[in-house]
Amino acid sequence: MPEQLRVIVADDNPVVRAGLAALLSGRGDIEVAAQAADGREAYEAAVRHRPDVILLDVRMPNVDGLAALPHLAGLAPVLMTTYSRESAIVHEALALGARGYLVHGEFTADQLVDAVRDAHLGRPHFTYTASNALLATVRAQYASAMSARSATSFGMRDFPQTPSQQQASVAHSLLSQREVEVMDLIASGMTNQQIAATCFISQKTVKNHINRIFTKLNAESRGQAIAIWHGLSHSQGGPTHG
Incomplete structure (x- = not known):
């Protein structure tokens, strides 16, 4: 039997809370150790149960998710599970220690389970809105830096860390370990069939990985x-090959 992961679900909406708990409880390697209606209850439950992962809503009464997050992140990996889509909130949550950010309606039951397992292993997990917010910020930094560069006569040596390096770093952090492997093979020029043979998986599985990668990176083609x-600049890209 695989190691059983103990999870705490914190959300002020009892229907959402029960729904998340039900999705996780049906898996043999996951146990919902406790549920909480606000950040204070989540912290008390975390101290008592010592969970492996905490699911945390953003907006809750009394002590909200962002207020509790720094304290919870010191006890266990925290995945934000929320309806809050604002870019500023995504960035604040990550700055405060969240291991991932999942927006309701953008993940399936299997993806939720994968995110919990990934969080326990130290891998970040984001749904489309969160990953797009991160990439949008990097693109804005890229555009700003390129504009500043064009307005001066200085060379690239005046930019110790290029925005392109920042963008690549963010892109790498958005993907799971398997998606990183697949993306590296895509970047090497391999076809889906070659990737399937290399990773010992089916071509359908490869296509599923590629679709998730494109969603997380907000890319419409292999080239992008x-x-x-x-x-490189997001505007560069080639023909779409799913």
Whole structure:
């Protein structure tokens, strides 16, 4: 039997809370150790149960998720599970220690379970809205830096860390370990069939990985995904090959 992961679910909406708990409880390797209606209850439950992962809503009465997050992140990996889509909130949650950010309506039951397992292993997990918010910020930094560069006569040596490097770093952090492997093979020029043979998986599974990668990187083609992966401008891209 695999190691059983103990999870705490914190959300002020009892229907959402029960729904998340039900999705997780049906898995043999996951146990919902406790549920909480606000950040204070989540912290008390975390101290008592010592969970492996905490699911945390953003907006809750009394002590909200962002207020509790720094304290909870010191006890266990925290995954934000929320309806809050604002870019500023995504960035604040990550700055305060969240291991991932999942927006309701953007993940399936299996993806939720994968996110919990990934969080326990130290891998970040984001749904489309969160990953797009991160990439949008990097693109804005890229555009700003390129504009500043064009307005001066200085060379690239005046930019110790290029925005392209920042963009590539963010892109790498958005993907799971398997997605990183697949993306590296895509960037090497392999076809889906070659990737399937290399990873010992089916071509259908490869296509599923590629679809998730494109969603997380906000890419519409292999060329765009490769450009983001290597820290190039998002506008560069080639024909779409799913």
